[in-house]
Amino acid sequence: MKRLAIGLLAVAILGFSVFWWLTIPKAIDSTVKDWISKSGDPILGETIFWAGGCASCHAVKGAKGKDKLKLGGNHSLVTPVGTFNVPNISPDRENGIGAWSVEDFANAMLHGTSPDGKHYYPAFPYTSYSSMNYDDVKHLWTYIQTLEPVKTQNKPHDLTFPFNISRGLGLWKLAFKEYQPVLNVGNTDNFLQRGQYLVETLGHCGECHTPRASLGYGGGNTSRWLSGGPAPEGNGKIPNITPHETGIGSWSEADIVYYLESGFTPDFDSVGGSMTSVQENMAKLPKSDLEAVAKYLKTIPAVALN
Ligand code: HEC
Ligand code: HEC
Numbered sequence: 001m002k003r004l005a006i007g008l009l010a011v012a013i014l015g016f017s018v019f020w021w022l023t024i025p026k027a028i029d030s031t032v033k034d035w036i037s038k039s040g041d042p043i044l045g046e047t048i049f050w051a052g053g054c055a056s057c058h059a060v061k062g063a064k065g066k067d068k069l070k071l072g073g074n075h076s077l078v079t080p081v082g083t084f085n086v087p088n089i090s091p092d093r094e095n096g097i098g099a100w101s102v103e104d105f106a107n108a109m110l111h112g113t114s115p116d117g118k119h120y121y122p123a124f125p126y127t128s129y130s131s132m133n134y135d136d137v138k139h140l141w142t143y144i145q146t147l148e149p150v151k152t153q154n155k156p157h158d159l160t161f162p163f164n165i166s167r168g169l170g171l172w173k174l175a176f177k178e179y180q181p182v183l184n185v186g187n188t189d190n191f192l193q194r195g196q197y198l199v200e201t202l203g204h205c206g207e208c209h210t211p212r213a214s215l216g217y218g219g220g221n222t223s224r225w226l227s228g229g230p231a232p233e234g235n236g237k238i239p240n241i242t243p244h245e246t247g248i249g250s251w252s253e254a255d256i257v258y259y260l261e262s263g264f265t266p267d268f269d270s271v272g273g274s275m276t277s278v279q280e281n282m283a284k285l286p287k288s289d290l291e292a293v294a295k296y297l298k299t300i301p302a303v304a305l306n
Contacts, residue, residue: 023170025113028106035134036102045143048136050284051202052129054144056277057086068280071096072150077123082159084123092149105141106134112173119169121157128204131179131197182206182222183300195296198289199226203282208238208274211306227303236273244302256294257287 049055055068061075072095073088090096097105104115112119112126120126132140162168182200185192199205210222211229227247228240240247248256255266260282263271271279282290 023119023167023174025117025119025170026111026173027113027117028103028110032134035138038135038138040102040138040140040142042139042143042146044136045139045141047285047289048132048140048202049143050281051198051289052140053203053278053281054089056281057124058089069147070150071144071147072152073154074152079123081163082157084121084157084159085155087154088150088152089144090147090150090152091145092151095151095153096149097144098149102138102141106137109137109140112169119166119173121163121166121169122172125204125207127179128201128207131181131201182225183296185296185299191292192295192299194289195292195294195299198285198293199296203278203293205241205278209241224303224306226297226300228305231274240303240305241297242300242303243298244304246305247302248297249302253291253294253298256297257290260285260290260293261287 054071055063057075057077058071058073059068059075060070060072063070071088071090072092073086075086077084077086088096091098093099100115107113107115108120108124109126109129109132111130112122112124114120157164179201181196183196185196187193206226208231209226209228211224211227226241227244228238230236231238243249251259251266259265259271260279262283263276263279265271282293
């Protein structure tokens with residue numbers, strides 16, 4: 001009996017150690033240091049900020065104009081696993097991220113790891129941001145430092161068990177592995193590569209427009225890439241934006257650019273729902289970036305809406 005108990009205990013300890021080891025949060029490669037000493041460019045950083053849609057979640061809900069630059073958080077995202085209270089990422093030293101180092105920021109953006117070594121929840125779309133390049137992380141950091149510090153205090157998330165145990169996310173992160181480009185665009189067409197970076201990485205368009213179960217970051221199943229599906233927050237449907245007839249196959253590249261700039265579809269419908277803030281952000285990008293997005297959206301495989 002005693003032996004059995006010791007045996008079981010040993011198995012439990014072993015199991016726990018494996019869990020612990022497998023779920024250790026990752027950090028940036030400390031040998032890649034040269035980007036840290038380079039100076040960031042806040043103007044380039046501003047483009048990344050709008051393309052990345054940070055204000056859609058980190059400013060208060062429905063913020064307009066200059067209020068989009070007050071990144072005090074306090075915006076709640078209601079999901080099937082509970083409510084996420086988005087944190088303050090303004091440069092306030094106490095309540096925001098003003099006291100962070102650029103390495104802390106890179107660990108958050110590229111690995112979903114916090115300064116105290118915890119895993120972030122993927123409600124923060126770092127699964128897409130993880131393929132950002134270091135220079136862009138630096139530019140974005142430099143830009144965020146120029147914004148107004150906001151005093152709002154962070155509120156804890158309100159999640160159901162077992163989702164309230166962040167360590168378990170390590171297992172989920174293992175399954176997602178490394179980012180693989182969804183579309184093979186080669187490396188000769190810089191313009192198309194820019195479109196890919198804007199859609200797959202910064203714009204995280206797939207987080208809404210691709211059905212969850214087929215989000216293929218590392219999993220390989222991207223067969224339904226951008227083909228629409230149920231909304232992540234629960235109600236409604238997200239449209240198919242592939243070149244299929246059930247998607248936006250009838251839109252020209254100019255129509256796509258016009259929609260992102262103005263919020264009007266070719267039939268003069270206006271943008272609504274969660275796309276509204278995405279469109280307002282996209283409208284702040286240089287026109288050449290919107291053209292690159294349009295070209296990318298016309299290049300991906302046409303997939304029927306499910
Ligand atoms: C879809 C909503 C959403 C978007 C878009 C988003 N975030 Fe977040 N972000 C979150 C949530 C939710 C958390 C909290 C995650 C957690 O606690 O596990 C978070 C956490 C963070 C943190 C960690 C803050 C802390 O106090 O530990 C940083 C830094 C951050 N986000 C930066 C950004 C930047 C920069 C962008 C734009 C490139 C961005 N986020 C876009 C939802 C979002
Ligand atoms: C937060 C979720 C979300 C994200 C992120 C998102 N979209 Fe959307 N998108 C929507 C929703 C919802 C609609 C439908 C809007 C409506 O009903 O007016 C939409 C509509 C569209 C449409 C119009 C489709 C049609 O048939 O009317 C295009 C084009 C589009 N999105 C492109 C993009 C691109 C490009 C990105 C990335 C830069 C992106 N979206 C990111 C939610 C999102």
